Amino acid sequence: MTTPPVGIHDLSFATTHYALDHALLADRLGVDPNKFYLGIGQETMSVAAADEDIVTIAAAAAQPIIDRHGVDHIRTVLLATESGVDQSKSAGLYLHPLIGLPNTARVVELKQACYGGTAGLQFAAGLIARDPSQRVLVIATDIAKYELDTPGEPTQGAAAVAMLVSANPAILRLEPHSGLYSADIMDFWRPNYRTAALVDGKTSVNAYQKATQEAWTDYRRHGGRDLGEFAAFCYHQPFTRMAFKAHRHLLESQGFTADTAAIDAAIRHTTSYNRTVGNSYTASLYLGLVSLLDHADDLTDQPIAFISYGSGSVAEFFSGTLQPGYHDHLRTDANRSAVTTRVPLGYDRYRELHEARTPTDGRYHAIPEETTRPFRLAAISGHKRIYESR
Numbered sequence: 363m364t365t366p367p368v369g370i371h372d373l374s375f376a377t378t379h380y381a382l383d384h385a386l387l388a389d390r391l392g393v394d395p396n397k398f399y400l401g402i403g404q405e406t407m408s409v410a411a412a413d414e415d416i417v418t419i420a421a422a423a424a425q426p427i428i429d430r431h432g433v434d435h436i437r438t439v440l441l442a443t444e445s446g447v448d449q450s451k452s453a454g455l456y457l458h459p460l461i462g463l464p465n466t467a468r469v470v471e472l473k474q475a476c477y478g479g480t481a482g483l484q485f486a487a488g489l490i491a492r493d494p495s496q497r498v499l500v501i502a503t504d505i506a507k508y509e510l511d512t513p514g515e516p517t518q519g520a521a522a523v524a525m526l527v528s529a530n531p532a533i534l535r536l537e538p539h540s541g542l543y544s545a546d547i548m549d550f551w552r553p554n555y556r557t558a559a560l561v562d563g564k565t566s567v568n569a570y571q572k573a574t575q576e577a578w579t580d581y582r583r584h585g586g587r588d589l590g591e592f593a594a595f596c597y598h599q600p601f602t603r604m605a606f607k608a609h610r611h612l613l614e615s616q617g618f619t620a621d622t623a624a625i626d627a628a629i630r631h632t633t634s635y636n637r638t639v640g641n642s643y644t645a646s647l648y649l650g651l652v653s654l655l656d657h658a659d660d661l662t663d664q665p666i667a668f669i670s671y672g673s674g675s676v677a678e679f680f681s682g683t684l685q686p687g688y689h690d691h692l693r694t695d696a697n698r699s700a701v702t703t704r705v706p707l708g709y710d711r712y713r714e715l716h717e718a719r720t721p722t723d724g725r726y727h728a729i730p731e732e733t734t735r736p737f738r739l740a741a742i743s744g745h746k747r748i749y750e751s752r
């Protein structure tokens with residue numbers, strides 16, 4: 363029996379109600395805005411309203427997929443996040459009733475910093491190889507939050523990307539080769555008692571570059587393609603300039619000339635959404651793919667490289683090819699509108715939202731309506747999160 367190809371059958375992205383302009387941040391921090399625009403490659407960042415969290419944006423990303431394909435054959439839901447709302451219960455179960463997921467599915471949350479979405483995608487491919495009649499809904503959803511007035515602050519952001527993974531996929535066929543690299547390193551972490559991550563920024567940039575090179579070496583060792591074969595490189599993008607740095611490092615490590623034009627050609631279309639959404643941790647790499655598909659000319663049958671990095675750290679280099687007719691399955695208008703309809707956020711409200719804390723007393727706390735997105739966190743009562751859809 364031959365195994366059918368497995369990969370991404372549908373792909374959808376959502377982000378938050380608000381956007382903060384980096385010019386406001388630069389003004390308040392007293393730095394040249396070009397440090398953000400050019401130095402780290404960010405223009406605005408998505409910011410969650412008080413009634414949004416990783417569940418509401420995940421539901422908004424997944425709903426269009428359920429609307430188009432229904433829930434038939436979805437036997438597994440894998441939700442990847444590093445900004446979870448519960449230490450025990452999977453966020454996938456909070457969104458289960460919001461988007462009408464079937465009771466006959468296993469629902470699990472995955473965590474390994476920004477790598478979790480790739481773990482979900484690869485685990486999904488394994489499940490489908492075992493039974494090609496099944497589909498897996500993989501959702502990567504995160505709100506990236508660093509302390510105010512720290513170097514990490516301009517690299518915040520938020521987004522969710524939902525992927526329906528299936529046999530005979532309409533958009534992207536995953537290739538079997540994968541390169542892996544894991545090492546225990548304290549470059550970014552968030553102990554259970556903290557709401558904002560801790561990061562050693564320079565260490566993380568160096569660790570990311572080393573992990574990229576090591577994962578590439580392992581990919582080649584396992585029979586992967588030549589570097590020159592790829593039409594584009596989708597990198598995890600904590601800030602978009604990181605994709606540039608990582609690709610330059612990879613090219614140079616393999617003896618290629620890493621001129622700016624060559625690097626731009628390889629990554630340019632993958633950075634458009636991330637530049638305005640900011641870091642979305644687990645979703646960031648897949649937002650890069652959404653951006654590539656929405657902005658590049660026809661890539662039918664072209665191989666695309668994926669470089670996933672999650673601090674701590676795990677990296678994976680893998681590849682896929684775009685399927686004939688993939689264009690017909692994209693959601694370009696909806697994706698552009700998710701970005702352009704965000705409401706500009708004033709600096710004072712940004713700080714209030716950043717400093718707000720979840721009530722811990724178990725009483726009923728209604729959350730005033732703020733977001734105009736399809737799902738919202740309506741209340742917290744008896745330590746339970748209560749969501750509603752519009």
Ligand code: COA
Pocket residue numbers: 394395396397398400401402513514515516517550561562563564566567570600601604673
């Ligand atoms: N115009 C243009 N570029 C400017 C500039 C200006 N006015 N001012 C500074 N820059 C450039 C710097 O030269 C530097 O470029 P380089 O990295 O190519 O050398 C870049 O902007 C960043 O400046 P730097 O002083 O290094 O920034 P920082 O100390 O504030 O920290 C990070 C940058 C990325 C380390 C920080 O934002 C961070 O910790 N982010 C979170 C961690 C993270 O995302 N890790 C990635 C791996 S997952």
